Structure formats: C-alpha cells, structure tokens
Amino acid sequence: MEQHIRVLLDDDKGGRRAAISLVLLAALGLVFLLRRRGGDRLSSFPGPRLAAWTRLHSVAAVLTGREHEMMLEAHRRYGPVVRWSPNTLLISDPMALPKMYHLRANKTPHYNHSPGEFRGMVEENDWRKHRQKRHRMDPPFSSKSVQDDEPLMDAFIAEWIDALTTKFTMPNSQVFDFSDWGNYLVLDIVTKRFFGREMGFIKHGDKTRMLADSRANGPAIHALARLPQLKQFLLHKFGRFLIPTAGDGSGLGNVLALRDEFLQERLAKDEKNPDVGLDQVLFDSANAGMELEELKEDILFVILGASDTTGHGIRCLVRNLLQNPSCLVRLRKEMDAAVMPPVGTTDRPSSITFAQIKSQIPYLSACIRETLRRDPPIVSYLPRWADDDHNGTGGVELCGRFVPAGVEVACSPYVLSRSRDMFGDDADDFRPERYLESSTPEWVAKAARYDFTFGYGPRQCIGQTLSHFITCKTIVQLFYHFDIELLEPGSGKAFLNWNYSGLKIRLTRRI
Ligand code: HEM
Ligand SMILES: *[C@@H]1O[C@H](CO)[C@@H](O)[C@H](O)[C@H]1NC(C)=O
Ligand SMILES: *[C@@H]1O[C@H](CO)[C@@H](O)[C@H](O)[C@H]1NC(C)=O
DSSP states (O other): OGGGGGGOOOSSHHHHHHHHHHHHHHHHHHHHHHOOOSOOTTTTSOSOHHHHHOTHHHHHHHHTTOHHHHHHHHHHHHOSEEEEETTEEEEOOGGGHHHHSOTTOOBOGGGOOOSSSOOOTTTOOSHHHHHHHHHHHSGGGSHHHHHHTHHHHHHHHHHHHHHHHHHHTSSSOOEEEOTTHHHHHHHHHHHHHHHSSOOOHHHHSSTTOHHHHHHHHHHHHHHHHTOHHHHHHHHHHHHHHHSOOTTSSSHHHHHHHHHHHHHHHHHTOSSOOTTOHHHHHHTOGGGTTOOHHHHHHHHHHHHHHHHHHHHHHHHHHHHHHHHOHHHHHHHHHHHHHHHOOOTTOOOOOTTOOHHHHHHHOHHHHHHHHHHHHHSOSOOSOEEEESOSOTTSOOEEEETTEEEETTOEEEEOHHHHHTOHHHHOTTTTSOOGGGGTTTSOHHHHHHHHHTOOTTOOGGGSOTTHHHHHHHHHHHHHHHHHHEEEEEEEOOEEEESSSEEEEOOEEEEEEOO
16 A cells, blocks of 8 residues: 555656656556466456456556546446456455455565565565564554553644644634645654654644655556556666655655654664554564564554545545534534533543543444445555465355456455445445444444455454544544534545545634
C-alpha cells in the first residue's frame, strides 16, 4: 500500500507524466514478450475480454481512480468469480475469505515495491516470516497499549479543536475544506505515540508535502503493482533514479529523513520510555537480533499507513452525518446525554472516556461501522496466491469453481461491503440502524465475521483498535464543540490513498 511510495517518481508533474507513459509503453512491449504461451488454464472464467489477454486492462482500470466501482460492476455482470487479469481472479463472496486469507496464505509480488532486499511486514510475502515480523510490532498496537495512551489522544484532540476554532471561527465562521483535517490529527497522534514526537500537522498542515506527494504518486505506484515484472525491471535498472532519498527535498524524501531521525533518536536512548511505541519494539530482548533495515520499513508504513485510512474514515463519517440529518439528530441526543456538562458550567468535557463512549453512545459505533462499510478507506483488491504450494499440485475451490495453485486470487473491501446479497438493496445507502434494531443479532454477528474493511486473517490491519479509538473520541469532541453546516460534500478518486477534496463545511462553536 502506502509503502509503495518508496518507488516514487519525481516531484514535478511533467516527470511523473513521462514516467507513467514510459511505464505504459514498456508494459505494452513486455506484454508481447512475456505473455504466457500455450494453454490458458483460466479460459473458462468469465470477465472482461481484455482482462483475459493483458494486465494492461487492470492498469487502465486503476488509472481511472474508480477501479473499485469497475470491479463491482464486473461482479454484477459476470458473477462471484471474475477474471481481472490473465492470472488474477477476483472473488466477491465473503464466505470465501477464510479459504483465501488463511494462516499460510502468501502475498503475491503485487505488494513488493522496495528496491532493497529488506522487507517490512507489509511487503513480506512469506507467511512464516510475516508472522515473526508482525509479532515484534504487535505490543505497541495492543488494546492495553492503546488504552494507556488515552490522555495523549485527549491532549491532541483538544489542540485540534482549538486550532479549528481559531482558524475557522474567529472572528467569524468561515467556509473551509475539512477533507484533510482528520489526517492531520491522526498523523500527530500516531507519530507522538510511536516515536515520542509529533510531526506537527495540526500546527502546520501538510508543510512537509507528505500528503500531497503520496497522492500525486498514487496512480503510478498503484499501476506498477499490477505489472510486477516491469516493476522489478525498473527497480533494478533505474531504482536509484526513481526512489526518493532522505532529505532530497521531495515530500517523501522529507518523510524518509524524519523516519531516520525518529529511529536515531530512539536508538540514542539507553532506556525504554514506556510511552513510546517504538521503544517497546527496540528494547524488547526478544528482538535483539532484529534487522534495523526491516524495522525502518515498518516504521515508514506506520507513518504512511495510518493517516489516509483513519483520515478517510473521519472525513466520510462527518460528511455522512451531515448528509443524513436524522442520523445526526440521534447521535447528538445520545452524545448530549452522555457528555453535556451541567447547566452553568463551561468546562470542556475532556473527561469523557472511550469506555463511557462505548457504553453510553452505542449509536456512534454503528455510524463508524456503517461509514467504513459504505466508504472503505482501502478499496482496491488485496491479492494472495491461491495456494502456498507452488509446485503445481495444490489448488482451492472458490465459489464452486476449482482454482489451480499459482493463480492470484483477491477480494476488494469495497466490492464485499457493497454486496446486495449481504446488505440488501440499500447497500449503497448510509444506514447505521442496520447494525442495531433493524437487524437480527445473528445477521450482525455474520456481518462482523465476514467484514473485510480491515483485511482478513493473519495480515489483518494491526492498527484497527487504535483507529477506532481515535475516531470515536474525535467525532464526539467535534460534534460536541461545533454546530456544523455542510456546503459541499466533495469527491475523490482512489489510488493507493484517496485523493479527496472539497468537503466544504462551516463551524460554529456550540460551547
Ligand atoms: C480506518 C482505518 C484503517 C483501515 C480501513 C485499514 C485497512 C487495512 C487493511 C485492509 C489492511 C490489510 C492489507 C492487506 O491485506 O493487504 C491493513 C493492514 C495494515 N494496517 Fe491498516 N487500516 C487502518 C488504519 C491503520 C492504522 C491507524 C495503522 C497504523 C498506525 C495501520 C497500519 C497497518 C499495518 C502496519 C498493516 C499491515 C499488517 C500486516 O501486514 O500484518 N492501519 N490495514
Ligand atoms: C487529486 O485531486 C486534485 C483535485 O481534484 C487534482 O487537482 C489532482 O490532479 C488529483 N491528483 C491525482 C493524482 O489524481
Ligand atoms: C508440493 O509441495 C508440497 C508442500 O509444499 C509437498 O508436500 C508435495 O509433496 C509437493 N509435491 C510435489 C509433486 O513436489
């Protein structure tokens, strides 16, 4: 995912466009050279005709920024198994998840974008090695650890509310684009938590140009994921020219420099600071022989993977609530009963805890879930090998069809969560009640079991608890402090991250 940003092309637009054209041209050439000759063992699987013939079909889909919608349309037309490129099958049946994302499933080269030999957990293809790499990163993401950081989150959320107040309500309320404000908050919280120092997004916005840069490069990186041979070729031949380096002045170069600084700062300490997530990894004797270059990859992914996911969740939740006033009324009612200070006091209700939110404002959890379902931050397909045995003897049955080993199989969070079989004819609507009184507990449990928003199985998102915690606390404080008027909902395209903008709102202090 965001990790891919390492393969970055240059900053300037011309360079990028030239690079994309180069990619496409070279790909076209390679298609002819590398196209599998002989029998086509997937010929009986339905899908767009071009998809059976060339990977460029999926490259073209990605470059539109609405690949997710195209995949959903393809499933509605061709059924639960769709051939999306010569060796890739997309699956839309959530019941197939356990067979695809099982304990021993290996990731395909789709994920490999780093030039070096060192792989962080996200790029690690091998399930055994992944398990080990994941294990050492787990402690700072545990529920206990997230819980312990509640005061830190409160402090940043308060700073964020103050920044929104001074910038956009004083002296008068003014219209502004809220789209990236969730990202700013999440980035500061996550960097402070993991590295002991925040990046300063609440104060300075995207001054480092990290967000702008990762968005600008999304299409090229996402396209290259679909052309693994070409990608390897480019990395070997031109790697040094394509990859940003720490401090080269590009947005990602800035992030790499900061990443190296964070690590050096922590390595320079002789004892563990229990409040710093990275210290929990560095000072664990079980990790003594750890390869620091691998850890650097993981750190980068924590920075890049955290913001546009949780940030997209927050922006869509705010938008969905404003577009569905009856939902907002219900949420406000629960919230005000839970957090309003007694009449005559003006204290900030900083004391509302996550535990209180969970027990007193159940509707908020339903709204968050519904937003992540309707507008999943990660929409693209997440491939695995159909079997972890590459010697051609294995295979797996998916949706009643036999899929031979060595085929790339994948589900998309967007496709699964817009399933009409699972969610009914109103799957495209925002309706949090579907998780509450309007469904049976059995259905709610099933929907949770087959949820793919955060992935599935051993590679499921490590930051899920943290993300939920931040989102709950942020939304309560935002709607507690402000009345919010929606002027424009904005829109976006999905590459690696969402390139979303234009969510125009006006804030008025309520308290
Ligand atoms: C709403 C918020 C989020 C969503 C929807 C989300 C989604 C996902 C998904 C779908 C995957 C699986 C990728 C795959 O199988 O290819 C994943 C993995 C991952 N996510 Fe998240 N994520 C979110 C928040 C976060 C946060 C806040 C962090 C870190 C602070 C984070 C860090 C990671 C990491 C490190 C992995 C890789 C785990 C592994 O390979 O074992 N994510 N996420
Ligand atoms: C992202 O969106 C902005 C505003 O719509 C647009 O100007 C920019 O070209 C987009 N970037 C990409 C990579 O699509
Ligand atoms: C294929 O690999 C599996 C394990 O990966 C092994 O058990 C099996 O014997 C192998 N089959 C052949 C024909 O090599």
